[in-house]
Amino acid sequence: MLNRNKKVLCVNLGYCSGCVYYANSIIRNLTLEKEVWISNSCIEPYEFAEQKLKVAPGKLNFLWQSLLFLPWYSLKLFILILLHKYDSVIVFGPHGWDFIFLMLFRLCHRKAYYVVHDGIMHAGDDDIVHQKLLVLAMRIASNHIFLSHYVQALVTDKLCISKPYVVIPHGIISYSNNREPICEYKKKPVLLMIGGISYYKGINLLIESLPLLNFDSIGEIIIAGSFAVNVPQPDISKYTKVRIVNKYLSSEEFDAFVRKSDFILMPYLEATQSGVAAVSIGYAKPAIVTKVGAMEEQFGTAAYYMKSITSIDLANAIHYAISDPQKYIKIRSELKDKCDELSWSSLSQKLSEYICDK
Template identity: 30%
Template structure:
């Protein structure tokens, strides 16, 4: 039958940050030939490892976004239309993107299932505009099945939309397969790392205050990530800033050379940074907010409330207690954060719509 030859279309049009990485992590778990992966030609991640990956032109900045959305997207979509109708029996969105709207509408018209992984659902304070939240709501309302990374976000969305839609909770898998860690640079300093896009809710100012007041000897704090608001870098002798977009190689080097990873979030849903920390085997300090406690067990990191007093105590404990750091590193090395067999089977069934033969 022709229908049995149809595949799932995985749409991953983001150019950078962790979103394309998450999509690649999902794709590598699926049987080859059961899906096609559509990416952006402007993506910083290479998908050549997949024979069934093809790319379209998207955009490089805000100006080209508007021009490409008006002219390039419609043209490419029309050219792809016969293939979209003929070759695919479902659409999987591993995250939301501005350009997924026409694909969603087409698959709804064709009455073909749409599966969407919801990362945040309700945008964090200071992140995005009303239009971004509207598009997120649009995806959630039109998906036939929602995949959440934490129960926290699942409950938040169900409360917000007050509607019943089939859903599953499948956490972040390990990202270690995508990183080549360089040799570690030797130093006498203990290096504390904050990693990721700098948003107001992530508590970077709180971390800087706590670190400054702690006066920890022979210790260096690295703040690495691209600010999305007017972040003022506090000039401190023992603080290094990398306020820029971080390439895959740069992220790997930062993780490899860190001794401690800190997530001082004031609020949170889930975090891909936790998965990176596990992949790098780093001891972590995490605030007990949102869905973060679902990603690590109680004994797998130092849990704190999002306040300066707790953060100062945790920094001091982690820096001065080498034995504790070693124990946490060992826990990370044994932690199987990759999907369990049951979760992997469910993920394959949802995305592919059939039980894989291998």
């Protein structure tokens, strides 16, 4: 018999992006008795959190808040664990405090589940301190929750960390209930790169491919999302059909851009799993993507794959994708099927059962 009376503490100290969307969606649908602690700086917070911790982004904030607030939170949690308020914890990473919450539960001989998105930070996003804290958290946790088998293998092979684990893939991301007809295809489609624009997402590859594209067959190319501090905004002044929106997108803005688009551009230089792939699936917008990380694990055959990571192959993949309406309709149909498979209720049910069995 599954014991669904176990009380689980869910900790999510993220601020924004797909990691927070994943955490919120899993927590909402967990069938276990739970309590939720989140950051008070979260842009899209879980609505019914019992505790909002004083945590804000930035290295200086991390330092002074670790000195001022973390000892109090740690003491409070330690007492609550000793009073048997919680049976286990799920920490939705990554954050520099993750290892503290995991360690307190391990010291009290409780299960400590850690959600590992990447394991090894992406090129351009890597930070030695955060990487070390991430590795420390993975080593302390009693169990891992991965989003893909690719990341599980990466952590085992590259970091030599092996713990009992379960794979709970990224469910769909959609801010809209509107569903467009599968048969719809524009003669001049809109191509979209969306989300945080980091180096590893291949923004340079996209810019290098622009001179190779036939814009007579393209309605518009939109690059929407805030650029990382180490990624300069490119000069696109000579391309009238290319638009950059360099800002953090609200849910409404994000939804509007995706619904306007016909293809999602994902010329990633590297990847684990991807929240943008979950967007492609959630909105049934076919992606043009490189075969890196867990992209094939997420998409299966429901994507247009580049032959290699070059600007020429990106341009070729775009031309191929926009020239075959029947292929486009077929892939959209496959994405809609995947959308049904990756519902958050079924994913959370799988996680609930995994925790109840332990």
